[in-house]
Amino acid sequence: xxxxxxxxxxxxxxxxxxxxxxxxxxxxxxxxxxxxxxxxxxxxxxxxxxxxxxxxxxxxxxxxxxxxxxxxxxxxxxxxxxxxxxxxxxxxxxxxxxxxxxxxxxxxxxxxxxxxxxxxxxxxxxxxxxxxxxxxxxxxxxxxxxxxxxxxxxxxxxxxxxxxxxxxxxxxxxxxxxxxxxxxxxxxxxxxxxxxxxxxxxxxxxxxxxxxxxxxxxxxxxxxxxxxxxxxxxxxxxxxxxxxxxxxxxxxxxxxxxxxxxxxxxxxxxxxxxxxxxxxxxxxxxxxxxxxxxxxxxxxxxxxxxxxxxxxxxxxxxxxx
Numbered sequence: 001x002x003x004x005x006x007x008x009x010x011x012x013x014x015x016x017x018x019x020x021x022x023x024x025x026x027x028x029x030x031x032x033x034x035x036x037x038x039x040x041x042x043x044x045x046x047x048x049x050x051x052x053x054x055x056x057x058x059x060x061x062x063x064x065x066x067x068x069x070x071x072x073x074x075x076x077x078x079x080x081x082x083x084x085x086x087x088x089x090x091x092x093x094x095x096x097x098x099x100x101x102x103x104x105x106x107x108x109x110x111x112x113x114x115x116x117x118x119x120x121x122x123x124x125x126x127x128x129x130x131x132x133x134x135x136x137x138x139x140x141x142x143x144x145x146x147x148x149x150x151x152x153x154x155x156x157x158x159x160x161x162x163x164x165x166x167x168x169x170x171x172x173x174x175x176x177x178x179x180x181x182x183x184x185x186x187x188x189x190x191x192x193x194x195x196x197x198x199x200x201x202x203x204x205x206x207x208x209x210x211x212x213x214x215x216x217x218x219x220x221x222x223x224x225x226x227x228x229x230x231x232x233x234x235x236x237x238x239x240x241x242x243x244x245x246x247x248x249x250x251x252x253x254x255x256x257x258x259x260x261x262x263x264x265x266x267x268x269x270x271x272x273x274x275x276x277x278x279x280x281x282x283x284x285x286x287x288x289x290x291x292x293x294x295x296x297x298x299x300x301x302x303x304x305x306x307x308x309x310x311x312x313x314x315x316x317x318x319x320x321x
Contacts, residue, residue, distance in 0.1 A: 097125055103124040
């Protein structure tokens with residue numbers, strides 16, 4: 001089949017009733033094997049991708065790359081990214097197709113709700129009710145009877161809510177970042193020049209450290225992991241001293257391969273900064289992970305350095321000589 005014929009088959013499958021034959025013969029999770037050419041935007045492991053078998057022109061999907069079967073399994077970052085993409089979706093459909101209405105259908109699990117187990121959200125431009133034809137049924141309960149039935153299950157509502165909080169609540173709704181002011185016996189402080197894909201805006205050099213991802217561990221152990229990945233240095237967490245804990249924010253430069261464009265994304269977080277004094281030779285430090293190179297800067301030069309953020313200068317200013 002030629003590429004043109006294949007594209008036409010995708011386009012017409014729903015309208016010609018061929019879709020039923022197609023999905024029943026796939027034999028795999030299509031969202032775990034997405035074709036990159038249909039993805040037009042991605043952030044934080046969540047993609048916006050065209051629906052191959054669309055109901056209406058302009059339809060697309062929001063899909064986490066991770067194979068999750070339920071919304072309860074989404075991380076805070078994944079869910080926040082999906083919320084952001086919903087906002088983008090409405091603006092995009094209005095701009096491209098001139099349609100203000102939008103239906104969002106979140107599908108999870110397998111069965112009547114979805115033909116695949118991978119959670120995904122359909123974004124459907126909505127300009128007429130012809131796509132929403134319901135087979136209405138004769139009801140047994142009045143609205144107040146339904147209220148009474150659910151109120152009767154109050155204990156179940158409370159118990160299930162508590163179970164969700166215990167099993168699925170994410171404590172990192174505001175990210176936690178830990179970094180280290182590492183100062184050697186020559187009164188020089190270690191900085192890193194970030195890799196191109198993780199540059200800040202402005203392009204400041206930064207202290208070694210990063211976002212805490214494993215909240216089952218201590219903050220200092222997460223910091224030790226980050227420092228080792230970025231500099232090759234294994235620190236003793238017992239030598240760390242907390243010198244600052246504050247709310248901070250940064251802007252990052254991001255590049256979208258699909259859109260062939262770069263853009264700036266802002267993030268707010270809790271920033272914990274620790275002091276570490278060492279007498280280790282510089283040769284034991286080597287840039288790695290998202291550090292392109294490491295730089296040692298004399299403490300006396302920090303205040304006038306144009307590539308160090310004002311916030312970082314303030315934190316370093318807390319160090320006693």
